[in-house]
Amino acid sequence: MRRLLLVAQYDGTDxxxxxxxxxxxxxxxxxxxxxxxxxxxxxxxxxxxxxxxxVHALGQTVVFETDSPIPAKRLVGALNALLPDEVAIVEAAEVDESFHPRYGALGKLYCYRILNRPLRSPFIGRYAWHVTWQLELELMLEAAEVLRGEHDFVAFSSSGSSVGGTVRDLRRLEVERRGDLIEIHTEADGFLYMMVRRIVGTLVDAGRRLVSVEEVGEILRSLDRTRVKTVAPPQGLTLIKVIY
Known part of the structure; x- marks a missing residue:
């Protein structure tokens, strides 16, 4: 049997x-x-x-096994002809039979987008959280600094997270503003269930002065899920890449 890898992109709205x-x-x-x-x-x-x-993806990795002789390079076009418009294959390759897309991953990179202005947009509404309150970027940056690094992130997880431990190395948590659009880039060796959306919700609360930077640290150290008050909605989140 051959093991084939696909990299998929999709609009997860529907x-x-x-x-x-x-x-x-x-x-x-x-x-x-x-x-x-x-x-x-x-x-x-x-x-x-x-x-x-x-939730959307620009680089979701999947594998499947087959005894078909079809060349990997033919899979991209052939599958895209059969997939709906919201899903596309952008890469295909044959991999070793020992390769596992989840257990072999060294990390994941996500991007969360926030449209920060009073008026909504018909163009990016499917791909961003519309936040009408003016967010203070400096406070969001300070809160992000508190969360970066290796910590127990159980307070930023939801029930149903993996029982394999809740310590994660948050290697990257960057907040950037481009006009009305705020992008939050985050990379870790792994993420707990709802971890990114709960972190983003807390950064937004910091940007609204609903929680202080000191309180963000207290939430992290508390290991108490109930301390996180805001969970960002799914449409702003995109899986950018799985790192191997």
Whole structure:
């Protein structure tokens, strides 16, 4: 059997997350439908992670096994012809049979976008959180500095997170403003369930002066999930890349 890797991009707005569900539309379901149709037999894929409903991806990694001789370079065009407009394959390659997209990952990179102005936008509303309050960037930067590094992030996780431990190395947490758009770039060796969205919500609270920078540190050290008051909505979040 051959093991083939695909890098997928998708607009997650109309999908109930990545993971396959019996009835609801999911990204994994669309990928498996297209691959199975192309190869002529039922095929399952394994992803590097599960994005939630409404979350997008520019670099989701999946693998599947097949005994088909189809060249990897042909998969991109062939699968894109079968996939809906919201899902696309941008890369395909044959990998070693020991490669696992999740357990072999060294980290992940996400970007969260915030539209920070009074008026909404019909152009980026599907890909950004519309925050009407004027956010103070300096306070968000100071709060981000508190969170960077290796910590127990249980306070920034939701129930249902992996039981394999809650310590993560948040190697990058940067906040940038470009006009009305604020981008939060975050990279870690792994993320707990809802971790990015809870961090972003807390940074926004800091930018609104609803919590102080000192309180952000207290929330982190408290290990208490109930201390996080704001969870950013899913549409602003994009998985940029899985790092190997």
């Amino acid at each position: 999908y109930f997350g990545f993971q396959r569900q019996p009835v609801l539309p999911t990204v994994q379901g669309e990928l498996e439908r297209a691959i199975s149709q192309l190869l002529g037999r039922a095929t399952t894929v394994t992803g590097a992670g599960r994005t939630d409903a409404g």
